[in-house]
Amino acid sequence: MGKCIICGTSVDGRICRSHQEDVVFEFRGNDPNQLVQNRFYTGVVDGYADFGVFIDLSSNVTGLLHRSELDRRIESLDWEPGDEVFVQVKNVRDNGDVDLAWSIRQSEREFRGALVQDGTDERERDADDGDDGDGGSGVTHRPTPDTPGEGDDDESDGESGGDETADDGSANSTDSSDSGGSGSSEAATDRSAGTSSASASTATDDSDDGDDIDAVRERNQATPDGEYERVDIGSLSNRVGETVRIEGEVVSARQTGGPTVFELRDETGVVDCAAFVKAGVRAYPDIESGDIVRLEGEVEVRRNEIQVETEALASLEGNEAEAVQRRLAEAVTDEARPDEVATLGGHDAVAAAEDDLLDAAETIRRAVIESRPIVVRHAATADGYVAGAAVERAVLPLVREEHAKSDAEYHYFTRRPLDEPVYDMDAATKDATRMLQDRDRHDEKIPLVLLVGTGSTVESEDGLDLLGVYDAQRVVVDAATADPEIADAVATLVNPGLAGADAGDLTTGALASVLAATVNDEVAEDLSHLPAVSYWEGAPEAYTDLASDAGFDADRVAALREAVALEAYYQSYQDKRELITDILFGEEGADLADHIAGQFREKLETELDTAEANIAEREVDGRTFATLDADAYSHRFDFPSTTLLADELQRRGERDATVVYGTDELYVRADGDVDVRSAAGDAAMSVPDAGVTAVGVRQGRIEYLAGRRDEVTDAVVDAVAGQLND
Structure with missing residues (x-):
């Protein structure tokens, strides 16, 4: 018998039922059936699919975070394989598949407590878990090519691997995790957030001491100092690894679970620029879409795409802003207007x-x-x-x-x-x-x-x-x-x-x-x-x-x-x-x-055979008409559509016009020109209480009240015949 770590209630384990969702668990089990529904767990991103993200909850248990469970587009997630994330177990299916739900809390500090679930047993972390204050996932295969010793006690001070990065930028792995965690995870987060390890550590430490986010922003966000020469965004693919200065318009500013991502456009292209204060916290909150800015940062490659890790960002005003706007306007004008219409x-x-x-x-x-x-x-x-x-x-x-x-x-x-x-x-x-x-x-x-x-x-x-x-x-x-x-x-x-x-x-x-x-x-x-x-x-x-x-x-x-x-x-x-x-x-x-096309012809011919056998022929003012009750003699909710059926009946028949009518609408087809609005107007005068109106001139469509269908159909036929004879 133990006590709940939140309220002290006597429980079997370490958390009472009412506080299950206030605690995040590190899963150390090897069977998905050991997971507890509605609990929050730490996990590691395993990979993406069109329908969602696979998350490893332990070395032997993987769940699916379906795209429908996200509070944003899956394409806007900045998670990389290996990133530590926080998810909720929604369901464990009979076949062992694990359905996950999105957690708005993407930092352990946002939970009221943290526990280890070892199989079905719950316990608090001890020294053997290598706790450094922010927990860690029980997954043991996280990719850390240049950062040995992750999770070991002697590496938990954040020193190990802090300055090491793979040449291809693959160590930038934890945009959406908090900036704590084991030493190697913290260093990786710092690099992916576009700040130095020292400044990110300061943000974490100060946040632990109770400082507010505004103070963290102020200490960790610089403004460009003019040290670097301006370069074009179009040239960034040749500058990977360099620190550069770019100027342009902010196209969008979106907040991810990790950094804030500013999409910046100049006269040569567009690039994503990641800026980091703390996981899930808005960086540079005064910078919005449409602002003209100057940005300095390191050019990196993430998911085979160019990205700038922001080190300094400031809004431009006056002559500086006007110069950038002029360059953008001139480039747009030169590029947007085609020389001539294509032949x-x-x-x-x-x-x-x-x-x-x-x-x-x-x-x-x-x-x-x-x-x-x-x-x-x-x-x-x-x-x-x-x-x-x-x-x-x-x-x-x-x-x-x-x-x-x-x-x-x-x-x-x-x-x-x-x-x-x-x-x-x-x-x-x-x-x-x-x-x-x-x-x-x-x-x-x-x-x-x-x-x-x-x-x-x-x-x-x-x-x-x-x-x-x-x-x-x-x-x-x-x-x-x-x-x-x-x-x-x-x-x-x-x-x-x-x-x-x-x-x-x-x-x-x-x-x-x-x-x-x-x-x-x-x-x-x-x-x-x-x-x-x-x-x-x-x-x-x-x-x-x-x-x-x-x-x-x-x-x-x-x-x-x-x-x-x-x-x-x-x-x-x-x-x-x-x-x-x-x-x-x-x-x-x-x-x-x-x-x-074979299916098209088969379905169309079947429908036409039925329709043509039930057409009512009539002659009005010397003009031949075919009328068809689509409700009675066609499959209205299967192919072909009523409009296509009307088209084909008129194309194949030797008649002046075809009218296909239903409960409260009809379609007119004719060999000559027909003004559907005029025909609807004439019919409305003939049947004034039928609510006749032309709603689809392109499709020859007229609507009316269902109770006056027969009278309206006759009136429309008379009106069309009159137009064909004019």
Whole structure:
């Protein structure tokens, strides 16, 4: 029988049930079933996976900290294999797998006590544990290539290995652990934090004596003294191991479990700079995103990426700040504006929108240079995915070139397909919520939102205006219908029709491909087949010839289009970046596309057979119509979508128009030009109590009240017949 180390209650062991989560345990067992659920344990980072981080709790027991358990993006963790961390055991499964949870406390001092769990026995540390005041993990295989004797009593004073570092920087291993621990761990932490061992030891010792964090910051943060000459960030890869001075704009400032990481941009590139006060404590709290600063520190390589370990940092003002801002502005202007619009097959309608295309391309390139995230919204259709993939193909190499971090392309470029034909308040609210979370949690800039094949009509005004409240840049690119009012709601509207051209046979995929090649002319060859892929029929000869010259004959183009259309339907809200890339650009693209296209044709033909057998034919004012009750005679929640079914019925039938209707919406398809808004207006006059409205001009979609479905369908058919006869 013992007493709880927190409250003194008599217990079996050393901690009572109510204080289990106030104590951190060092696990010395060899069986995962010895772990206690909801307890906090010290562990060592073993490695990363896409879905989380593997943490060694002892030499024989490893758990998984799933990415869903983190309070930040997994990519923002600065943990290295070998780092000591603190986690909570969430669950031990029957097969021995250990599920871990994130601990906001990443220092032993943040717990009220520390114990050793040796198997199932609990005890306090004794001299044999090599305690130096901050504990240590029971894991014995932590990599310490240049620091012998870790954990031994005669090395626990922090002297051992304090000045030794592997040539490749591999000893920088404990960003997110506290600056205490065994001697070798403390030295490694000091090096990774970007301070000298002496100053970090001072911070630890003073903190132990009860000094507040502000005093620790003041003693351990210097300002640049001008000893070093300024160098360009673009040259840092040739200066590993050197102490340098750089000047630029702070792109972001994020707090990790260890150092504060400032992302700094100058006219030549972007680099992460780690600054350390104490594990999890904000360094240089007065430095924020957008500040112009001067920084001195040592250039190192971490995870095969350049990083600067900050030794001194200060905000610039007056003439010094203006000089840096001028250099940045001149570099951005010179780099962002393309010389000319790319020639990709050639189309008169594209030529009419050249100025707008150049403006849109400049805005995209400027966002990359300024480290502003880009969010692409496009329709979840074959044309929409082709358009989004074209822009993605152009922008990602620019992001990789601008940012040293290997995962930067996932931070700075996102595609989010849209199920709805307009950019409505639902989509805008989702985007605003994400961008504000990223701004507040990760200090990211408000993004550039690029709307491709959506957002071009007044039905999207409310959504666009919501983004505008937060000064989010908005660019709309659409080859179909666009309203002049949208030009006033966005930075740039690329629409050949508003530019005075006849864009009747131009797809948004073709227009976006030209934009993408203008943004990055080095990928123009990769994009040459995409305009043809975006057409279901009637592709201009210039585009089919362009695809053929690139090795894509008509059959392969059709297979790509069908494969993308099928994948666009499933998990439509996901970008499916890697899968779409493999289909459109991958070496195995032909085989993959053929396989998926086969499923497309099989599913489509099955649905068409059923639909065509249940079509109701009618003639109105000399015009032939086909109408189909989609609720009764199609599988509405399986492929193909109602829009694609309507397209195919009209393409294959010998009729003037097709109307596919459901419970509270219908879709109009016609061989001639139909003004869906006008048709909806006429129907609303005929059935005034039906709530008729056109909500998707691009998709020919009209909504109404379910109880008036039959009357509205008849009224729309009459209105369309009248337009076709005018």
